[in-house]
Amino acid sequence: MIYGHIQHQQVNQYLPEVILQALEFLNNQSLSELEDGRHDINGNLMFANVMTFDTVLSETKQAEVHKDYIDVQCLISGEETIQYCIESSNNQASTDYDQENDFFLVRNIENANQVTLQPNMFAVFFPGEPHKPGCTQQMPRTIKKVVIKVRKDLLKL
Template sequence: MILDTLVQAPQYNALSPRFAPAFAFLRQVHESTPLGRHEIAGEEVFAFVQQHATKPVAERKFEAHRKYIDIQYIVRGRELIYWAPLPLLTTVTMPFDEKMDAALFAGIPEAVPLQLRPGHFAILFPADGHAPSCAWEEPTEVLKVVVKVMV
């Protein structure tokens, strides 16, 4: 898991050749970017621009992926993403679904809250269980981008 700001993003390009186009897309995102799926590099890199209300962590499930790395970026608003190493998430609520590239898990008290504000991103690898879109202090509207980067 990596938590940083978009200004610092170029230093992570060495981790994957697919990160450079992902971060280039994020640098172009603004408040009026259309919601929905955006193609970046076919099935290797694509993004979802989303607007939603955050929810209390008790209402969120942890998720994990196998095929894609998530880069979750905040455009407007703020949210918490709770993080936990995948081996600690032992209560499976939805077994891994190949088509969705996701498994869901019940939360754990040891989860670490990551605070994301506009301009912040979190890179979440397959070993990173995460519960996104959690309310920071109270539920609020968030405009965010989730870039899916093939492993």
């Protein structure tokens, strides 16, 4: 997991090239004007999903895990808490893998941590890392966010 701000170039310059491409997309958009839905960046290799929804209590959600895509989650408006943990065999799947949407759900995440996103902050989750986005800090809020899906094959170290 990586956590940062899209405009902190001094630090972001050390990120992998494909993550920098995702941040470049974010920095070149008027994020508040992006319409909900899919926005192609590089076909199925890299695309953005923009969504508006209400946050909920973390206890009411399950964590998601991806196999093929990296998530670059960036908050556009509101405040969002994301719980996450490292991959562990103790994080048992509660649903079958949905290949078309690249995810399965995990009921419990062992040794959970959390980050709180403010507008223009981002969190990167790699395949295999359970994460529970859309959680509320204190009370439900409407948020707008963009999740850039990056095909894991694009990550070259």
